[in-house]
Amino acid sequence: MTNASAPLGEFDRITRYFKPLAAGFPGARGLRDDAAVFGVPPGFELVVTADAMVAGVHFFPDDSPGDIAAKLLRTNLSDLTAMGAEPLAYTLTTALPRDVGEAWLSAFAAGLGEDQARFNIGLAGGDSVSTRGPITLSVTAFGLVPAGRALPRWGGVVGDRLFVSGCIGDAALGLEIAYDRLTLDDAAAREHLLRRLRRPDPRTTLGPRLIGLASGALDVSDGLVADLGHLCEESGCAARLDAASVPLSDAARGVIGDDPTRLALALTGGDDYELLFSAPDRATPALMALAESLGVPITAVGWLEAGVPGTVRALDQRGAPLALLRRGWDHF
Template sequence: MILEEIPSPPLGEFGRIARFFKPLAAGFPGARGLRDDAAVFGVPEGRELVVTTDAMVAGVHFFPDDSPADIAAKLMRSNLSDLAAMGAEPLAYTLVTALPRGLDESWLEGFAAGLGEDQRQFGIALAGGDSVSTTGPITLSVTAFGLVPSGRALPRWGGRPGDRVFVTGTIGDAALGLEIAYGRLDIPDGETRAHLLRRLRRPDPRTTVGPRLIGLASGAMDVSDGLVADLGHLCEESGCAALLRAGTVPLSDSARGAIDGDPVRLALAITGGDDYELLFTAPPSARDALAALAADSGVAITEIGELNPGPPGEVTVLDAAGATLPLARRGWDHF
């Protein structure tokens, strides 16, 4: 007689919460073990709460067949990058998942494991959230909370003519990685391909740099829609224009090899988005302190341009020869 294995019944909403998400809240007392309808926590004296929300939709922000751990990492890190851009240190986050009814629970297991890995790496914990079913694509949203000294959160609007423009890390890896993922860019070298795809799927939020820009940066934001577009946003809020020298924009060895001198690919790199690097302005007098911060943190900080009087939001991009670089677009726009 052959005994057939009887499949386990689905966990259901509360079973999923208990199995996959309650362990993620164990390190944050304000989550109350996910046993209540809301979290409860205070803010230490002399600190303010910074709150940011980012959402991701399958087919728009990630490929439906991406690893659930990679999806979790990108969701978490895009929010951590927003906190860093305000000078805030991570504290906690809430999570909303809208998932198709037929989604296998192994997907949730991988997703929760990815969140847990990033919680340990970046010092943040789950405070609560909601889970619903959907007949549409997977839709995910995180609201992240961070702490910043009272009155010291970094603004977008603090830049002034004469300030220099700086960026952390490298630009363009994710945009080139997306072209690889779509099959529109053929990169034979496996190591180069892997680096560009990793930067697309797992950006590096600069949480060790952002809080230390307080007192140095005049204006700041992170690069999500593309370097040129986001510099335009910063300038618009600051009421000035900017000059961006494309030849000074920091590129990884992988990006440099993929671009290979092609001006179209260079334009893609500086407009493509998903870099999640910090873009900020600072007076020239801050250069030495920023160099010291880069050396201490191990995160490169590169001067790439300057703010000038001019139409708010206007960004002039020059190539390495000093000629205006033609751009088909400035960056990503959802609408």
Template sequence: MTTPTLGEFGRIARFFKPLAAGFPGARGLRDDAAVFGVPDGRELVVTTDAMVAGVHFFPDDAPADIAAKLMRSNLSDLAAMGAEPLAYTLVTALPRGLDESWLEGFAAGLGEEQRQFGIALAGGDSVSTSGPITLSVTAFGLVPTGRALPRWGGQPGDRVFVTGSIGDAALGLEVAYGRLDIPAQDTRAHLLRRMRRPDPRMGVGPRLIGLASGAMDVSDGLVADLGHLCEESGCAALLHADAVPLSEAARGAIDGDPVRLALAITGGDDYELLFTAPPSASDALATLAADCGVAITEIGELRPGTPGEVVVLDGAGAPLALVRRGWDHF
């Protein structure tokens, strides 16, 4: 006997309407679109990120973990613009045979993210697909008018900073594929958690306004994304590999192996904030780090040169040869 399914509108009512309950502009998901205004003195920041099974997550990952990564990758973009979260829309393209228990776990995961980060569902769309699970979120945030952080504001002489730690997700992916043997269970767990559930720096991003000259988040790899930041700013950069902050787990996994270090600084999916600031901002950034409980580490400096060029130096000050700079979908 075939188990009856809820159907499209039944799924919306059961799994998604509760997620929109805290946002009046969603109108209970009863209309064709959401309606909401922007407070005086604020403007809207809009970002979209998509994820595909087999590319951005493993098909057998827990649905709540998938929801967390989808939401947090978008929230990280808002933080990089100095914005605070407001609402989001969601598009799901799901295989027809997908069990509704998957949707239940996914929606529960979204609910956890909403409560943690203060954001609500405003609407979206749901379609079926003969391909892999494909998900997309468009997130809306608010920033003081005219104060959104740009990528292009860096100047030669500015210092390069990054929040948190780098490389956990890339090393976690190697663990997940079985290509990196980590006997210590706590180390494995940390790397896998950071791969599946990045930590968007929502408390830091808005407070970089007035301090950072240029900013973005690290998704394609530290070296590649610093290149993007430099290209937009019309300058080059030096990156000191020995200054890049590593978690205890990542440091243990790398264990002095230059190949693993290269993977850590080029692998991507860190979702940390990468930004530039003049030397005069150092004391204020130290205070910000202490207030937020998030490490902010100086890792390099901008300099005149070919826009987008990043020279990575090892601990002895010699250029470090890298096979690749970061992730590229195409």
């Protein structure tokens, strides 16, 4: 007689929780082989990215499994769309402590399933191991881009205008709330900021439409100032960032007010997963029309300029330099 309370083994876990996620992607071969097999349509190239998340570093150990799954998948989708790619498939590696039970796995798999449907991507395979350390998760995501048209970081030129999608700073302020370093009486604002931390919104509809308009692009993961520095360094130029033009949500604006320290946090805190890109000024009307058609805000926030590559001048509304104690997140 089978013990109904006995924990599932590795292959039973795969069968119950992960095979259903692979059912819609033929290249996964039902997770019955050692590897996935799939081709690239004529005229396209494969874009590949990988991101890992570790409990206590990228998420709180007591975050809901659904939120963890969403953030894991969406951060990788953000990398794809920053290069103009449409999502295709992903592989998943889970390293879980033995005390992570089926309730956690079920909710995690359900979160992945919801986002697979939302973003039109399928599970192609992966690996499942145990660990004595914290929960560690990794996704390798695959996307398709027209051959030779992938958006680079290094395409910006002096005189290009700088744009960002959505709003900046919500996740950084949400992290302050999660650490109990910021208290808000406005429950709706508090929930908005925490939700943006836990479930970023990759701009998958926007990225592919920037091909032919943007000259250089990347997503904002390490912080707006830091990532702008990355774009500038690769493009061999400097940048002027007009802080007063950086788009803020109502919740973030209410928290920041006139506090320059909180504004600096919003500009450098990271985890926004919005798109940051350069484009010739003549592309501005087309970009504004695109923003309206997609329902994705796009805001001009500065210019690329001559200077030491990687240098970013963040200026306040009077044109004075902002005091920034750091540029953004760095793992090391």
